Amino acid sequence: MRVSEASKRFDDHQVLKGVSFALAAGEAMALMGPSGCGKTTVLRLVLRLVDIEDGEVHLFGRNVAEADEEELIELRRRIGVVFQGGALFDSMSVGDNVAFPLYYCLGVKDRKAVSERVEEILTAVGLEGAERLLPAELSGGMRKRVAIARALVYRPQLLLLDEPSTGLDPITARLIDELVLKLKETFNVGVLMVTHDIVSALGVSDKISLMDEGRIVWAGTPLEWHESQDPNVLRFASGLRAVRRGERIEP
Amino acid sequence: MSNSDEKLSFISAIGRGIIAFLEVLGCYVVFAYRALSGLWRHTWSLRDLVEQLEKVGVGSVIMVSITSAFTGMVMAVQTLDQFLRFGAGDYIGGVIALSLIREMSPVLTGLVVAGRVGASMAAEIGTMRVTEQLDALKAFGLNDEVFVGAPRIVSSMIMLPVLTIYSFVVGIGGGYLYVVAHGVHQSTFRRSIEVLVDPYDVYGGLLKALVFGLIIATVACSEGFRAGNGAKGVGEATTRAVVWGDMLILTFNYFLSTFLFGGGG
Numbered sequence: 027m028r029v030s031e032a033s034k035r036f037d038d039h040q041v042l043k044g045v046s047f048a049l050a051a052g053e054a055m056a057l058m059g060p061s062g063c064g065k066t067t068v069l070r071l072v073l074r075l076v077d078i079e080d081g082e083v084h085l086f087g088r089n090v091a092e093a094d095e096e097e098l099i100e101l102r103r104r105i106g107v108v109f110q111g112g113a114l115f116d117s118m119s120v121g122d123n124v125a126f127p128l129y130y131c132l133g134v135k136d137r138k139a140v141s142e143r144v145e146e147i148l149t150a151v152g153l154e155g156a157e158r159l160l161p162a163e164l165s166g167g168m169r170k171r172v173a174i175a176r177a178l179v180y181r182p183q184l185l186l187l188d189e190p191s192t193g194l195d196p197i198t199a200r201l202i203d204e205l206v207l208k209l210k211e212t213f214n215v216g217v218l219m220v221t222h223d224i225v226s227a228l229g230v231s232d233k234i235s236l237m238d239e240g241r242i243v244w245a246g247t248p249l250e251w252h253e254s255q256d257p258n259v260l261r262f263a264s265g266l267r268a269v270r271r272g273e274r275i276e277p
Numbered sequence: 278m279s280n281s282d283e284k285l286s287f288i289s290a291i292g293r294g295i296i297a298f299l300e301v302l303g304c305y306v307v308f309a310y311r312a313l314s315g316l317w318r319h320t321w322s323l324r325d326l327v328e329q330l331e332k333v334g335v336g337s338v339i340m341v342s343i344t345s346a347f348t349g350m351v352m353a354v355q356t357l358d359q360f361l362r363f364g365a366g367d368y369i370g371g372v373i374a375l376s377l378i379r380e381m382s383p384v385l386t387g388l389v390v391a392g393r394v395g396a397s398m399a400a401e402i403g404t405m406r407v408t409e410q411l412d413a414l415k416a417f418g419l420n421d422e423v424f425v426g427a428p429r430i431v432s433s434m435i436m437l438p439v440l441t442i443y444s445f446v447v448g449i450g451g452g453y454l455y456v457v458a459h460g461v462h463q464s465t466f467r468r469s470i471e472v473l474v475d476p477y478d479v480y481g482g483l484l485k486a487l488v489f490g491l492i493i494a495t496v497a498c499s500e501g502f503r504a505g506n507g508a509k510g511v512g513e514a515t516t517r518a519v520v521w522g523d524m525l526i527l528t529f530n531y532f533l534s535t536f537l538f539g540g541g542g
Contacts, residue, residue, distance in 0.1 A: 075412050099418035113413040116404075130320050130424075131417050 031081035034067055041067045043240040054217035056227030059237030065220040069186050103131050106177030110188040112169040114161040120172050121157030127180045151175045167198035187219040191226045203229045308499040312426035319423040329432035333394050340389045345444040349451030370466035371473025373452040378482040382444040384530050387489035391522035395497040399518035402501025403511035430494040437490030438483045481537040489526050496522045
């Protein structure tokens, strides 16, 4: 994936101001930044859920903006997406949610094969036996895990995660991180994770980009992040550091 | 503000209203075209279609039954005395049947379904929109308007005529009970229906029901897709679905009645 000088405006608000980054196959990248800095808009541009205003997004060598309807469908079917709230289909059971892409994206007809695949992927995310539950009966962490299972069930080449640990307690958040890491290694998928959770970003990704006010203001590896004296990095990380020292965070 | 300025601002307000009205109608037409034209090109769920048939049809039976039975009875109450006074008691069954199949059954069924099912569709799709479920469908490479909209529109277009026939039968039953209880012989009632009601009246009523089915589901789905954020946005979309659905049913009923049963024909 390659995003070059991507810009996007909603009404009078310039959300993205020339964002550029690249992600190689099997690589994991965290796009970090404060709420409202445009992280989720980047994901939506990649999927062409919103149209790009300026710049380019290339997926698997294809310019997303120039793809016709059929090409766009093909591109999207190579990507697994985990939306912020999970976006599970309320009226379907967990099993049906996870089986959904197999039936409707891949057109698999063999119910037994689908059932086995669903069981396998639910076991991989630690939710064996949850097939019959409805999304309303799940905790936040379980919903995220079902969403990850649904995104991975048809073996995409790229996984997009929108705030996978938001709204979860720290223990569950780390379980989700471990799960993403394990699945990335098992299935060798590329991962683009949008988050403001520094622990998640450092734990899961091979590289980090920090966004602020619609721009990427810093990019590097997790190790470089630790050692960075960049004021943007320090400012973003200072809240976490102060909490670790038990200090009061100044507004 | 001078008198001419007031007149101008009044006229411009009317103009803005008309433009807004046409914009909304345009949205509905475009939505219906996209959803239905994509039926052959895009994936949709047969299971969803069956579920929608059940929701629109079976789910509306009780309300349609009550509405139709009492409407049939009220029509009998209102017309029986007058008809007997003018010696036209022999025609009472036919007149009730004609009113029901041409007007009351399609319109009442449409209004009942718009209130019950249209609101439910708009709320469901609006919630899907604000919880990113529609985006998830797109992310899976599906056309969300076809996947969500087409089964609802098709089921509504199938079930409205079915419910209209059912409403007609129940309404006739209600009228029959009242009329026969007030001294009109049952064979007279039945014969007058046979004499006055033409198959064309039935086809006309069913055509109206088909159009109302298209209107109800198109308006409801389109409003769901246009829902604003949060519970407020979903609530507003639901209200718009019912209001616009009812308004369009009544407006189209006038034009269809004029076209199908108008005096010039």
